[in-house]
Amino acid sequence: MQQGLKKVTLGLVLGAASIANAATVDLRLMETTDIHMHLADYDYYSDKQSDSVGLSRVATLIKQARSEVTNSVLVDNGDLLQGNPLGDYVAKGRVLRFGETHPAYKAMNLLNYDVGNVGNHEFNYGLDFLMKSLAGANFPYISANVYADDGDANPDNDQPYFQPYLIKDKTVIDHEGKEQTIKIGYIGFVPPQIMTWDKDNLTGKVIAKDILETANKYVPEMKEKGADIIVAIPHSGMYSNRYEKGEENATYHLAKVEGIDAIMFGHSHRVFPGDKTLGSFEGVDSEKGTVFGIPATMPGFWGSHLGVIDLTLESTKDGGWQITDGSSAVRAIAKREGRKTIALVEADTSINNAVQAEHQGTLSYMRRKVGVSTSDINSFFALVQDDPSIQIVNNAQIWYTQNIVRGTSYEGIPILSAAAPFKAGGRGGPEYFTDVPKGDIALKNVSDLYIYPNDLKVVQLSGAQVIEWLERAAGQFNTIDPSMEGTQALVNSAFPTYNFDVIDGIDYKIDVTQPARYDSEGNIAYPDAHRIVDAMFNGRTLDPNQFFLVATNNYRSSGGGKFPALDGSTTVIDAPDKNRDVIANYLLSQQTINPSADSNWHFADFGDAKVSFTTSPKAKNLATSNMMYVGEDSAGFAVFELK
CATH class of the missing domain: 3.90.780.10 (5'-Nucleotidase, C-terminal domain)
Structure with a gap:
């Protein structure tokens, strides 16, 4: 039923394109995910430079993709702060102090991110470390399905632990060269399994609720508050199995939630569009990069890819905006030819330079x-x-x-x-x-x-x-x-x-x-x-x-x-x-x-x-x-x- 509604809505939107004097805007959404502290293009285990990992390599793709269009936004989808020796060094070796900027944000603050979502591995070092780290980001963070544990067993009065969603005014330039304002809503999710995986860090402090249940609660609220489009950022993979409450990998079913216009997902370290298994699911168009008609992307892991969604929007009679077309793609930092890794881009030296002190500290620590x-x-x-x-x-x-x-x-x-x-x-x-x-x-x-x-x-x-x-x-x-x-x-x-x-x-x-x-x-x-x-x-x-x-x-x-x-x-x-x-x-x-x-x-x-x-x-x-x-x-x- 939901899929049919999507098609009907799209038909109405296409019909609206014929409205006289309607403004048209092209908007590019870009995503990084599952960086896992691969900030520099370096393999700490083999102790050598790497062409196949690193935010510093993705940064080059970000700047290229941004330069190609007039209007763009950039999001990160979590699993950022843990995953390699650099992450352990900052958390357990030299220990991040209050007031210091975590090296992840020394790097990311140079790239003008619009919003970040919290991934499950963000909780690995405890809530105190997480909040101390997030304080260094010059962009906001969201996570809708994590709530403070008030201990009263009454779900009706639970309060979000993080800001659950964000609606930002985005100034854009339309096809006629005129400035327009689009209200972009962002909502993030994390697997409820954090309560199992990081039980010792989280029990008695937070609770995590079902992803779909949370989406159905907040997406209508975001629409009521004026969001023209809603971008879901689930740190959650995509499988087509029957949905069960508390699902870890909920993206496939999240695409059926009415009101969501684009999905930038992660967690399972796959690449979409591109992964043959994901492309075989019913309702998935791997050529256009859509799930039940919704543009979606998942850009791999460790900085292997940049996710890109391109949307076309038309203004409506009531002063809002609707999407008339959308597609997704991924861009790789490297490719494999047999056993060789071929670099497709060079590293952005400003990113490597930003984390040089922590990088060198990690090398000494690990040796x-x-x-x-x-x-x-x-x-x-x-x-x-x-x-x-x-x-x-x-x-x-x-x-x-x-x-x-x-x-x-x-x-x-x-x-x-x-x-x-x-x-x-x-x-x-x-x-x-x-x-x-x-x-x-x-x-x-x-x-x-x-x-x-x-x-x-x-x-x-x-x-x-x-x-x-x-x-x-x-x-x-x-x-x-x-x-x-x-x-x-x-x-x-x-x-x-x-x-x-x-x-x-x-x-x-x-x-x-x-x-x-x-x-x-x-x-x-x-x-x-x-x-x-x-x-x-x-x-x-x-x-x-x-x-x-x-x-x-x-x-x-x-x-x-x-x-x-x-x-x-x-x-x-x-x-x-x-x-x-x-x-x-x-x-x-x-x-x-x-x-x-x-x-x-x-x-x-x-x-x-x-x-x-x-x-x-x-x-x-x-x-x-x-x-x-x-x-x-x-x-x-x-x-x-x-x-």
């Missing part, structure tokens, strides 16, 4: 030695065999948990540990892998092993619940048919690698000839399917009734990834330290480590099936006896077959 490794550490084969980059994390977490339970009621309960490969290619490209050469290990290498500022948590689970955890993680793989001829792709590329938890302390096999027991939403899809087989603990079949302590992080323990039995209720230890600090302290305590994996998991026999996987081209000469290098694919990944 500090914390240990020595006797062999290379990489994640090249993390998705197909037990892996040293995960092993180190699990070893550190077990070491830490053993220390903190000593002398408590939990002492004596077997300790396991769960960790996932955060850098394993995917949308990050063939260079997005952990790769630490043997020798001195610096703090930057610890950040390479564990890229998120998570807090360590310990949950208590039965053996049966541990197995279900692994069943959910085993969704990383496609179902392999042993009778099928030809090569089958082993890895499900739609499954986030940060959800492929490896649990150390037990031994097990993964039977990929079975379908995945859980679907992408964490619901049981195949009740009779069991991919986790031959699970053992201390050389014996794992007892489903035995209890274990499992070291993990706050994201997973409180429901991140929608794993069974992980909703916060099974957490028994809220550790005071971050996972990354645990790893650094472990390395300092050990001084020298042998990072070899203990091979506690394997694939079960999948017959004569020929299966393939992709990884870094650096892995070409590192294949083990059960692998065969095939060549490189068009994206520059190395292709291997698993025997």
